[in-house]
Amino acid sequence: MTIDYDAKMPETQSGTEVYNTDPLIVKSSYEIDYIHSYAQDSEFFRALGKKKLMGSKCKSCGYVYATPRGHCMFCGSETEWHELPNEGRIHTFTTCYFGSEKFLPETPFNLIMVEFEGVDSLFMARLIGASQEDLKIGMKVRAKFKRNLTFSPTDVYFVPMKE
Incomplete structure (x- = not known):
């Protein structure tokens, strides 16, 4: 057995970003793999590959949701599943x-709430192809x-969409 009394941990050229010294606040980054299930919402994500938007419709009261859910929030x-139109209008935007971290390089970007004909709730998504100055409530849009x-x-x- 050999003992090394001068052993050292390897040094790196990178340092630590310090944001405050009292109390000490430093930046640490890490990556994690997260395995999760879409469960009852799986059909929504599979339908995107078929260029379809899927919401849900209450079997009892007929309320149509732009974002899928397993049970009606009004009557329970x-x-x-209910196929949504691919065209709608901007209800509001920001x-x-x-x-x-994933979207930081793309900022600023526009988020819109889309209203669809015959659908009782709104759908949130990104809007591309229009500057902030061009956005208008009621503007026609289509899904891609x-x-x-x-x-x-x-x-x-x-x-x-062209008006």
Whole structure:
């Protein structure tokens, strides 16, 4: 057995970002893989690959949701899948100047709430192809779908339509 009394941990050229010294606040980054199930919402994400938006409709009272749910929030009855139109209008919008690490390089970006004919609730998505100055309540928009699915809500986005 050999003992090394001069052993050292390897040093790196990178340091630690310090934001405050009292109390000490430092920046630490880490990556994590997260395995999760879409469970009852799986059909919504599979449908995006078929260029379809799926919401849900109450089997009892007929309320149509732009975002799927298993049970009606008004009467508690089960819902069924309901295909949404791919065209709608901007109900409201906001411009995001900050985002998660994934979206930070794309800031600023526009988020819209889309209203569809015959649908009782709104659908939130990104809008591309229009500057903030061009956005208007009531503007016609249509859904577009990414060719290479990531099975995430960002697989669908909207673009302006000609009036």
